[in-house]
Amino acid sequence: MIATLEFVEILDKSELLAEMVLNSEVYEEFQNAKLAMDTDLEAQRLIREFAAVKEHYEDVQRFGRYHPDYSEIMKSVRVKKRAMDLNDKVATYKIAERKFQGLLDEISQYIAFSVSDQIKVPKDGAALTDHGCGHGGACGCNAS
Template sequence: MIGTMEYADILDHSEIVSNMVLKSDVMESYQDARKALNENAEAQKLITAFNDIKEQHEEVQRFGRYHPDYNEIMKKVRSTKREMDMNEKVAEFKIAERNLQKMLDEISEYIAFSVNNDIKAPKDGAALTDVGCGHGGKCGCSAS
């Protein structure tokens, strides 16, 4: 019965933490930036253009440099992405997204390390990439 009560207590505390995250300034900034991005016609046009060229890029990638349109598509991908990234609303959203990810990583790290310092925790958005173990390179991996 103790295990069940401890489990219920952990769930209650996790709900409190999640509500704190949802009510945080960082989450509010993220939601505002996302709304502004979704409502901005120019940003949506750039995102659509990038997604379209990305599909062509995936087709070209199947054949690599041997595809006849490889160089042209690669240039278009880079220029379209740069144009999209330079849009003010896209840039604001990416900053807000990074800030939210950083906060979530810090919370995860704090929880993991409060249990044991050897527990792997996301670091610098590592949860979204395949880089390192989550210890920030302390173990000798390539996370740093």
């Protein structure tokens, strides 16, 4: 019975936390930036162009330098990505996305470390990657 009451209390607190995140300025900024990017015709054109050339890039990657279009596709991907990244709406969205991810990472770290400081926590959106221990280098690892 106690475990059930504790479980319900945890669920209530997690719902409260989720509500706080959804009402945060960081989330609102993220949503506004996403809406602005999604409704901007130029940004959407650049995103579509980058996605199209990226498909060719993935095909070329299977063969590497031996693919006849390797140099052309590699250059084209860099040019399209740069054009997309320099668009004001896309750049604003990416900044807002990083800030929001930082908030989520900070919350995850706070929750995990309240249980044990030995828990590995994803940092900088690096969930499921092998970039250090999640303690920000506090343990002496090479966290990047």
